[in-house]
Amino acid sequence: MSGILLLEQSLNGLQFGLMLFLLAAGLTLVFGIMDMINLAHGSLYMLGAYLMATLAQATGSFLVALPLAIVATGILGVLLEMSLLRKLYQRDHLAQVLATFALILIANEVVRMIWGAQPMMLATPAVLSGPVDLLPGLSYPSYRLLVIGVGLAVAALLYWLVTRTRTGMLVRAGASNREMATAMGVNIKRLFTIVFGIGAMLCALAGALLGPLLAVQVGMGEEILILAFVVIVIGGIGSIRGALVGALLVGMVDTIGRAFLPALFREFLPPQYAAGLGPGLASILIYLLMALVLFWKPQGLFPARG
Amino acid sequence: MKTGSKLAGIALALMLTTPGQAADKVKVGLVSTLSGPAGALGVDMRDGFNLALKHMGGKLGGLATEIIASDDQFNPDTGKQIVDRFVKRDRVDFVTGIIYSNILLAAAPTAFESKTPYVSANAGPSQYAGKGCSPYFVSAAWQNDAFHEAAGQHATSRGIKDVYLMAPNYPAGQDALTGFKRFYKGKINTEAYVKLGQLDFAAELAQMRAAKPEAVYVFFPGGMGINFIKQFVAAGLSKDIMLLLPGFSADQDIIPAVGEPMLGLMSTAHWALDLDNAENKRFVADFETDYKRIPSVYAAQGYDTALLIDAAVRAVKGKVEDRDAVMKALKSVKAKSVHGPYRINNNGYPVQNYYLRVVGKDAKGRIVNKTIGTIFTNQADAYAKECALK
Numbered sequence: 001m002s003g004i005l006l007l008e009q010s011l012n013g014l015q016f017g018l019m020l021f022l023l024a025a026g027l028t029l030v031f032g033i034m035d036m037i038n039l040a041h042g043s044l045y046m047l048g049a050y051l052m053a054t055l056a057q058a059t060g061s062f063l064v065a066l067p068l069a070i071v072a073t074g075i076l077g078v079l080l081e082m083s084l085l086r087k088l089y090q091r092d093h094l095a096q097v098l099a100t101f102a103l104i105l106i107a108n109e110v111v112r113m114i115w116g117a118q119p120m121m122l123a124t125p126a127v128l129s130g131p132v133d134l135l136p137g138l139s140y141p142s143y144r145l146l147v148i149g150v151g152l153a154v155a156a157l158l159y160w161l162v163t164r165t166r167t168g169m170l171v172r173a174g175a176s177n178r179e180m181a182t183a184m185g186v187n188i189k190r191l192f193t194i195v196f197g198i199g200a201m202l203c204a205l206a207g208a209l210l211g212p213l214l215a216v217q218v219g220m221g222e223e224i225l226i227l228a229f230v231v232i233v234i235g236g237i238g239s240i241r242g243a244l245v246g247a248l249l250v251g252m253v254d255t256i257g258r259a260f261l262p263a264l265f266r267e268f269l270p271p272q273y274a275a276g277l278g279p280g281l282a283s284i285l286i287y288l289l290m291a292l293v294l295f296w297k298p299q300g301l302f303p304a305r306g
Numbered sequence: 307m308k309t310g311s312k313l314a315g316i317a318l319a320l321m322l323t324t325p326g327q328a329a330d331k332v333k334v335g336l337v338s339t340l341s342g343p344a345g346a347l348g349v350d351m352r353d354g355f356n357l358a359l360k361h362m363g364g365k366l367g368g369l370a371t372e373i374i375a376s377d378d379q380f381n382p383d384t385g386k387q388i389v390d391r392f393v394k395r396d397r398v399d400f401v402t403g404i405i406y407s408n409i410l411l412a413a414a415p416t417a418f419e420s421k422t423p424y425v426s427a428n429a430g431p432s433q434y435a436g437k438g439c440s441p442y443f444v445s446a447a448w449q450n451d452a453f454h455e456a457a458g459q460h461a462t463s464r465g466i467k468d469v470y471l472m473a474p475n476y477p478a479g480q481d482a483l484t485g486f487k488r489f490y491k492g493k494i495n496t497e498a499y500v501k502l503g504q505l506d507f508a509a510e511l512a513q514m515r516a517a518k519p520e521a522v523y524v525f526f527p528g529g530m531g532i533n534f535i536k537q538f539v540a541a542g543l544s545k546d547i548m549l550l551l552p553g554f555s556a557d558q559d560i561i562p563a564v565g566e567p568m569l570g571l572m573s574t575a576h577w578a579l580d581l582d583n584a585e586n587k588r589f590v591a592d593f594e595t596d597y598k599r600i601p602s603v604y605a606a607q608g609y610d611t612a613l614l615i616d617a618a619v620r621a622v623k624g625k626v627e628d629r630d631a632v633m634k635a636l637k638s639v640k641a642k643s644v645h646g647p648y649r650i651n652n653n654g655y656p657v658q659n660y661y662l663r664v665v666g667k668d669a670k671g672r673i674v675n676k677t678i679g680t681i682f683t684n685q686a687d688a689y690a691k692e693c694a695l696k
């Protein structure tokens with residue numbers, strides 16, 4: 001196993017982890033602060049990707065479409081929060097799960113009606129479609145480097161927002177003790193709307209950036225939502241730091257597992273068994289990781305509530 | 307509920323009393339993957355089938371035809387339920403259309419048990435070619451190994467010595483690599499499988515770069531193929547490693563999405579856009595007029611499937627309820643096709659030619675496949691001799 005291979009796989013893990021973080025950050029804040037289980041978070045990711053693909057086609061520019069798609073999804077998120085989700089805060093988790101699951105079904109059908117059942121094409125910007133030579137013997141796709149760069153920048157921005165600004169202070173107060181924050185005169189209603197809007201924008205960013213790497217399609221949100229939930233359970237609900245660490249852990253474990261486990265099994269098993277066992281085990285590794293974390297730290301790695 | 311089941315009982319009784327006579331119409335149940343990244347294949351196949359039907363005035367074998375189309379949503383359970391509905395409620399005369407072998411293996415037994423002819427327009431798993439062959443299965447396309455056998459032969463004749471193999475981990479993926487290895491004589495660098503439907507290949511491409519093979523052979527249908535080739539090029543691997551493909555990963559469902567990087571890639575298939583026969587010329591021209599896109603190999607298969615059913619219904623003079631006669635006709639008629647003459651073997655799979663194609667630009671500057679050679683002539687699959695059917 002060469003250093004270059006290890007470096008390339010780490011970059012892949014980092015890229016995947018950072019995208020998971022964008023989704024998990026919004027999810028963990030909504031869950032941690034509002035105590036609201038929002039299964040429709042993945043639908044916002046899907047809507048963000050579809051809006052991005054449509055706007056990129058309409059404007060012909062990735063860079064112009066990106067902010068538009070993010071803002072549009074943010075507005076959608078805010079409208080959703082003010083019209084429907086607000087009524088669910090007082091209900092128990094079961095009602096929230098049922099209502100937001102219904103939202104998933106509605107969103108999928110609406111997208112199917114508007115955009116059709118076929119996936120949409122979202123191309124990487126032409127300048128970023130080729131590789132960059134990072135080291136001799138390692139050329140890495142330039143688009144994936146951009147994704148890593150944007151992911152790191154957003155993580156830093158969120159860190160600054162949460163730890164250094166007044167809104168961030170309110171968010172942290174809300175996450176650690178909601179009743180007390182309300183009692184101290186925090187306008188919790190407005191805070192929730194802001195947090196939900198930010199979560200929706202992060203979803204759109206993830207959807208827009210991952211669109212060219214995956215496929216913009218109906219149901220794309222559900223698969224990644226499961227991983228986002230694993231991330232926030234590992235990281236600790238309500239904690240941005242936990243979401244970042246959890247997302248990077250899951251991204252790394254998934255990539256390393258997919259890359260090296262099948263190769264490892266091929267060393268001592270016939271290919272047809274290795275073929276089944278390697279990818280199979282690789283895909284349950286992250287759930288194994290979650291189970292271990294839950295066993296040793298039931299609150300997650302960085303619990304937000306004291 | 308109760309009234310409903312009573313009514314259903316009455317309806318069933320009425321149906322049973324219908325006397326046996328030559329049917330005045332043909333019912334075809336078409337179940338295919340019509341949505342998601344895996345779905346472009348099914349849509350092309352269906353459109354090809356419908357175009358053939360249009361060319362025949364909406365009739366199969368001279369009889370009015372009803373097509374019941376349903377989306378299996380890339381899910382074997384859904385596929386099975388649909389075929390169940392086709393044979394029990396709709397009482398179709400033919401079932402066709404399944405693209406993915408894992409779905410076919412789940413769904414086709416229902417058709418076989420009810421003695422409903424299954425005419426495959428795509429999936430051709432090895433499981434139904436050898437010992438497990440069924441008297442109610444016929445394919446107008448190919449056995450799964452076929453394109454890959456041709457690709458293996460192509461790699462051998464080019465003198466390629468070191469190949470990295472990769473395919474999705476499902477029946478057709480395993481058939482693909484088995485087929486390739488049957489005719490490829492060089493060294494196998496690595497044989498890797500990924501989850502069916504995976505769209506991000508970053509981890510696999512890094513492994514590939516480290517393994518430094520001379521050539522890579524991958525079988526990725528539909529959206530998987532689009533993403534793999536794009537990411538292969540974006541990772542800079544196309545500079546040092548030759549990419550070999552089966553027809554599935556280098557056809558009109560993939561070429562427009564990938565664009566220029568496709569130029570020069572070679573692939574193997576039983577059909578190509580420029581195959582020189584009258585049916586193909588008409589098919590290609592009319593498909594473009596009707597659907598505003600260039601047909602893919604799946605569209606060609608859909609077209610051929612309709613032609614095969616048409617010829618069989620004609621041969622039994624419209625008596626489609628005599629299932630055994632229909633099967634005999636399906637296996638013995640000389641149906642016209644857009645991929646040239648072929649015949650059906652004892653196991654229901656075709657014996658036909660396979661061609662080498664290269665992606666280039668046509669007279670209008672569009673990126674398309676061109677035939678550059680014939681790899682196999684009248685090639686049968688490797689499993690037919692294990693099949694007990696005569």
